[in-house]
Amino acid sequence: MTTSRRDFLQTSGWLIVSVSAAAVAGPFAPDALVQGPGPYPDPDFRQLDSWIVIRPDSTATFYVGKTDCGQGTGTAFRQMMSDELDIAYEKTACVMGSTDITVDQGGSGGSDAIQVDGWPMRRVAAEARRVLLDMASARFGVPVDQLAVSDAVVTVKADPSKKITYGELIGGKKFNVALTGNNIDATTGIAKVKPVQELRNVGRSPQRYDIPAKVDGSLKWAVDVKLPGMVHARNVKPPAAGATLVSIDESSVRSLPGFVRVVSKGNYIAVICEREEQAIAAARQLKVNWQRPAAAPFPASEDLFTYMRGATPTSSQRPNVVGDPDTALAGAATIVEADYDVPFQGHTAFAPAHATADPSNGQMTIYSNDMKSYGMRNGIATFLNMPREQVRVVWMEGPQGYGRTAADDAGFEAAYLAKEIGRPVRMQWMRNEEQAWDTKGPAFAVKMRGGLDAQGNLIALEYDARSADYGHLGYNEPETVLIAQLMGTRRSTPAAGSAATPSDMYVVPNKRTAAHVVSLPLVWETPVRTGNLRDPNGPQSTFAAESFIDELAVAAKADPVAFRLKLLTASTTDDGGFKRARSIAAIKAAAEAYGWDSRPSPKPRAAGDVGDVLRGRGLAYSFRGQTVVAEIAEVEVNRRTGRVWVKRLVCAHDCGLVINPEALRRTIEGGMLHSISRALYEEVQFDTEKVTSVDWVTHPSLTHADTPEKIDVVLVNGDPSPRRPDLPHYGAGETSCKPMIAAVANAIHDATGVRLRRVPFRAARVLAALKAAGV
């Protein structure tokens, strides 16, 4: 359907609305402002025109199937593609994520935007350049190798007066060039991508194009959609998990101003009114008779870890065993054991889940910030029993989308309600609903055991994790979104879930890693439901593993950096991504940038030191995919109040070829601070029937007052051949989250001598631990 984008300005019947502007990434992409009446067939990824449009004025628009959750990926795509196309960055724009005008690259997820999707983008842009050079070759009657190209102008090398622009070459027409590839990630033309050394925009830091409209108030977000005849909906959720709807007294709201309808099916209820504040008031006022379940849906959060350790796992991963850990532990000079607990932690998006759905023309358009717009389209088509071609998702910007958020659920709800009442419906959750019912990162209970020989060498290591992840939700699944669960149309078998094992390159001769999943009593229709949260399971497993490495270093009376380097240099072989060599480089770079003083932890306290503030530093390291990160946190712990302040941060980060260093730095900073928020504050709390952490007071988050004084990000290139022309670009969206909880715990121990093994480290918990230890 490449014709639609390019022809629709001349086509009658297209409705121009103001709502899709957020998908537009620059001044040269007016196309996305135009809304078609449907149907909406898939753009063909094997057609060059689906990816790149070049206008007569030699501006180019790139159409990509990704969504930018605030990390600047759109800017990075423009940098990579403009380099391959040989066009000035400023003359390009990027359109992202709307299912009818961009190819299906899956939206966002897995930090794969640059690492995976960047490659087909580079290849198609290189192919467009090749095709344009062929056109110029025919025009001038000289071979391609006699042509030079710069900033979208092709010149005959022997006669520079002979020149022509890309816009003149394409002449307002389409490329009509077929691409190949078995799947969208493999999409390619004939042309090869450039070696790293020939990239010009890559490695620079053009400012993110999306920021100006975010600071002057002009950006239209998914929450801003207004359509003719649109009404507002709010959900009425069960007051207790697993409650059954007995009856609704509609007369309790029927006479309210603006009342439109109560829509209900199974245990799902929504109230619809003409105005937003009316819908909020009516949803609060609606009288509903619920029957509470006979059995408690879950233990109270304070009893969670006891429950998890006592539960029979729903599944257990086959343990990964190296050497003979049992024998090695039996012969160890020192054995160290520790349990680590991480509670459920939520997305708690800054705007509660929302979407607007328009059922006009017998089609269904959903305006959503969901990071996987393509999956949402498919899921909603199935859910509503509509042909895919009649459903599209227009992706617009929204609050931070770091995984499977409740944006999925709100999209389905808006579409269902719009179909039910035949009018455009704007759905938004309330804050208490978001905090309680959004998807959570699973709680982890981890047991670690390690053995040192008499010289302090680590000879055996065991990791045994339990994750409360049974029924883990996928993205936009028509049988697991909340509305489907509440309506009783859920599928029969819940997802198995998973429990992660640590990601490190330590060489330990005897090692066992085991992981189990346990289930809460209630699996469906529960607010304590799990889904992917930024680096799913990484912060939890790494908190245990990297805290424990520190505990082993303490037992060995070794400096924690030296102890880790010893484990990394215990072998000379490496994997295909040189992760071991790059791990060593990252840890060394972090230690150097921080000015690490080599000594065992905890930090010795001067005799007679009676000050309130204790200071210490901790390091932790991990990798995600091919991206390696080492992080150092310096903390101040107030022993009178228990407050922890992470005063200074250092991150050494190796994600291969860096596209936009400044945008990358900010992404890394945000990832680290997100994990500090999880380390210090975040916990989903519940009694035995409902979530009780329902706003920003009961579910606190990091604030300005907690901001580090200094953050240093060191971009490392630890590749053994750092200048190689094919240096890959790896993902960077999540790795920086991974080791930070452990780094903070290690720093608190260094400062106080007290080891915290239960997240979060809120002041009351820290104070109690300090008092118990006599600090």
Next chain:
Amino acid sequence: MSNITLRVNGRAHTVDVEPSTPLLYVLRNDLGLQGPRFGCGLGQCGACAVIINGVAARSCVTPVSSVRTEVTTLEGLATGGRLHPLQQAWIDEQVPACGFCQNGQIMTAKAMLDKNPHPTDAQIREGMARTLCRCMTYYRVQAAIKRVAGGVA
């Protein structure tokens, strides 16, 4: 419903709404000023901040009928086609990640600097402490405020 007249960004508007309606919904849904956004509806996060009487007010918990004086929204900060120095600093410092909270960050910072043009680091932390960001752009927000407070803008 009753007619209520508001002065927003230098213009007068009359709307017909329930007097108890939070100002936020009137700005967004009746006046088309969508810089302020719904974050919590509880006055806890700052996404809805607008400036009234020099204070960064939480419009989600401000009844429209209680507003007696001029309201300034994010859209009203620029003058004569020039961004407010804070907005420019936000671009120069490349502050936003997703950007959803940045209305609150900018409006709260403006009210703070209007009262105290040269705050200390501690005053910035304290003055901004109730304005949340879930992408955790605090470090850059504070850097941008310091750019303006230091006179760089």
